[in-house]
Amino acid sequence: MPEPLTIALAKGRILDETLPLLARAGIEPADDLASSRRLVIATNRDDVRLVLIRSADVPTYVQYGAADLGVAGKDVLAEHGGNGLYERVDLKIAPCRMMTAGIDGRPLPRHRLRVATKYPRITERFFHRQGRQVELIKLYGSMELAPMVGLADLIVDLVDTGNTLKANGLAPLEHIMDVSTRLIINRAAQKMKHRAITALVERVEAAVAG
Ligand code: ATP
Ligand code: PRP
Numbered sequence: 001m002p003e004p005l006t007i008a009l010a011k012g013r014i015l016d017e018t019l020p021l022l023a024r025a026g027i028e029p030a031d032d033l034a035s036s037r038r039l040v041i042a043t044n045r046d047d048v049r050l051v052l053i054r055s056a057d058v059p060t061y062v063q064y065g066a067a068d069l070g071v072a073g074k075d076v077l078a079e080h081g082g083n084g085l086y087e088r089v090d091l092k093i094a095p096c097r098m099m100t101a102g103i104d105g106r107p108l109p110r111h112r113l114r115v116a117t118k119y120p121r122i123t124e125r126f127f128h129r130q131g132r133q134v135e136l137i138k139l140y141g142s143m144e145l146a147p148m149v150g151l152a153d154l155i156v157d158l159v160d161t162g163n164t165l166k167a168n169g170l171a172p173l174e175h176i177m178d179v180s181t182r183l184i185i186n187r188a189a190q191k192m193k194h195r196a197i198t199a200l201v202e203r204v205e206a207a208v209a210g
Pocket of ligand 2: 013141142143144160161163
């Protein structure tokens, strides 16, 4: 029996939508993920197992081949940079936008802007391309708080309904990228396990289309 394919799944909001999609592709976890404390989960198929990790770690596991495939948001992939992996299928899960945002109605100050974000690489690239110098402040969540308490002039964060911005007196300003969830594949595994991965990708593509 060859090694099973390992798929890295992100805990958190995209897991709820990923599981029904995988089920339609014929893959169902053997444990109840909501209650299980296991991080490696067998499935109904001998040739597929799941690992459950933090969203931002998914590209790293796939880059180094610790997982053959992974499911992660485009935001996380763009921040990672994509070394060692292919972005293969847009799963159309959790669509949203990455935007800059600032205090509603307040003109931006003339001094070098301070920008708070969980996405320093994307942010740096975005402002660099526009020839704007900014000071980056790395945060791990609740970015919307930063302008209100004077930590930053702008934030770069995800926006879906816009409710979180609004509730914190912020307004969206510039669109940086559209975000949705992607299936990614380790480059070496794509070659070495070509048949198994192609069959799985085709089932996932059919599940997305269906
Ligand atoms: P962690 O808890 O590990 O820090 P996280 O808070 O970034 O991770 P989630 O909030 O579960 O994790 O988000 C995971 C992914 O869901 C993001 O990478 C993004 O692609 C997508 N996402 C996040 N916020 C939204 C949103 N408001 N609407 C739609 N999709 C979103
Ligand atoms: C995400 C994102 C925004 C919010 C946007 O946060 O970071 O804060 O959703 O969604 P909205 O436009 O529909 O309000 P999340 O709920 O994942 O919390 P987190 O920042 O703690 O990860």
